[in-house]
Every structure is written in structure tokens, then in C-alpha cells.
Amino acid sequence: MSFAFIFLLRNNYFNLFVTYIIILLIAAFNLFESAAVQSSIVYIVDKENPKTANGTNQVSDSLNNLLTPVIAGILYTFIGLQGIIIIDLVTYVISMAIWMFFPARIFNKEFENEKMRENRWSWNQFINNLNDGFKFIFARKGLTLLVFLFAIANFLNNLAVVLITPLMLSIGNSTQLGIVQTFGGIGMFIGSFIATLHKSDTSYTKTIKSCILSASVFLLLIGIRASFITVSLYRMLFLLFIPISNVAAGTLWQLKTPKELQGRVYTARSMIIRCIMPVAYLIVGPITDVGFKNILTVDNRFIDFIKNLLGVSALNYRLVFILSGITLFIVTYSFFKNKSLSDIDKLPDYAK
16 A cells, blocks of 8 residues: 555646545455454463453553654654655554564464365355354344444444534634543543453443443543643543443454354454444434534523523534434343343353
């Protein structure tokens, strides 16, 4: 992709449509990469250590989200877009060189046999493998509930995440927006660090439940006041719980999934969880700029009460945070009332 970027830039073919295509391809390749990385963890680490490995990945991702925009902005001033793309290409070559020397012996005999059986690729085989992932999930009610819980949580979180920019530009300025984004990155880093280092006998499902419920409360609180300070603080606390729940859920999936199905199950659950994200991006604009704006102009006692209670500044945006937080809390609490979800920890561990 870096070569394609450089070619398009040097030949003046770079435009918005091409950007969309490249981003689409990058997202597709990233899904393959994520599936490979996640499915390889159970081969690389002991059964007792996947949580630490997943936490380390979260720390890396949070640092990437926190530092990359700052470093890219500084580098762009001095070397431009082509220079940044060249750096991206060089880092890719270095990572591939490291991978070439990665000891293949860490993957056990079972993995090598599986690879030999699937050496010949075909479209039918690809569909069958994908179906294996879906069948494994839907054959277990607890895992089915877990994947749909995260799909709903992802949808509600993304409704709110998209709105942080217009919210802050409505009640503050671009500098304050940057500070809010930085605080969010700090929250994710702290949460990732806690997830990596914290040793607890608490079940993974209890960790997931407590973290999502806590995150939903802070998601609601983001919209309570049109204040730069409260938005910064509550967004940081909201994002602090996200990596902890992700690490617990990722580790749970790795332990409860047979090694030979790790990649297929990860791909299947990623499709379910992420397929609803574009819907959130599509509807959030009309909801805030048309739906809530029109509702807030209605002469009604209840609407007047809401305005007096919360204030009118950027209220159409803040209502999305409040309603998303309330909905996420209710959905999470309701899902965990089902014993099948709470008892996932009792399923047999395949990663040994």
C-alpha cells in the first residue's frame, strides 16, 4: 500500500475517491492481520499468559493512538506526506525482516499439521472455514450472547465516539478538542496497563460485566454537562475501562476456542461485532442534526424540563451520550441476567 501511495502522489492521481479505496483495502488487510495475530497467541504463550499478551497488545495500540497523531503532525511539517509514507514503508520492511527470523519452532506440531491440511486454498474451503467459525459460536449460547453484547456495545460506543469532535467544537475550540483526545488516549493507556499487570482470581465474565457497566456510566456522564473539564475527565474514565473489558473478552475467547479454530472464530465474531459500526456512522448525523434538534424545539413540558436540567448548549449531541450510556447499562445488565453468559468461564479450556 505504501508503494501505491507513492505512485499515486508522484503521478497526481491522488484524490478523495482513491483515498476511500485505499482505506477500504487497508481495513481489509488489517482484519486478516488481526486474525493471524490473535490466533497465534495461544501457540506462542502458555495457558496462564494469554491475558498478559493481550494486555501488551492493548498497551501497544493505546500508545499508537496516543503518539502517532502527534509524531505524524511534527514529521509532516518537515518531510511532507511522501516522507511519512517512506517511513511507513521502511518500518514495514524492518518488521518483515524480524518476522523472517522468527523461530518457527514455537508453533507446535498440531499447528503444522493443520497448515499442511489446508495448504491448498479454494473459495469453497474459505466459505466452509468461515462457516466453522459461525457454527462454533452459535452452538454455544453463552458465546452467542457475548458476541452480540459486544456488537451492541460497539454500536453504542461508536455513536458517541463520532460525536466527540462536533461536541467539543460546539462547546469549546480545536485546542480543547486536542486535549480531550489526549486525555482519552491516556485513559486507554492506563486501562491497558492495568489489564496487563493486574492479577486477579475474578472470572473473566465478571470483569467484562463490571467494566462495561462502569464504562456505560461514564459514557452517560460525558453528556451531563457542556463542560470541557467534565468531558475530558469522564471520557478518559470511559476509555479506561474499554481495554480492560477487551483484554478479558479476548482472553476468554482464546481459552474457550480450540486452537485449530482460533482464526475462523476470531474472523466470525469480528464480522458480527464490526458489521454494525457503519450503521452507527451513517445514522448519528441525522439523529443529532435533524432528529434531536427538531425534538428540542417542540413546546412541551418534558422537553423544557430536560433543557432546564441539562442546559441547552450542544444538547442534541449530549443526548446521544446520555441515551447511549443508559441503553448500554440496561442491555449489559439484562444480558448478564442470563446464566448462559455468566457461566462461560465454566466451558472447557482448549488452550493448553
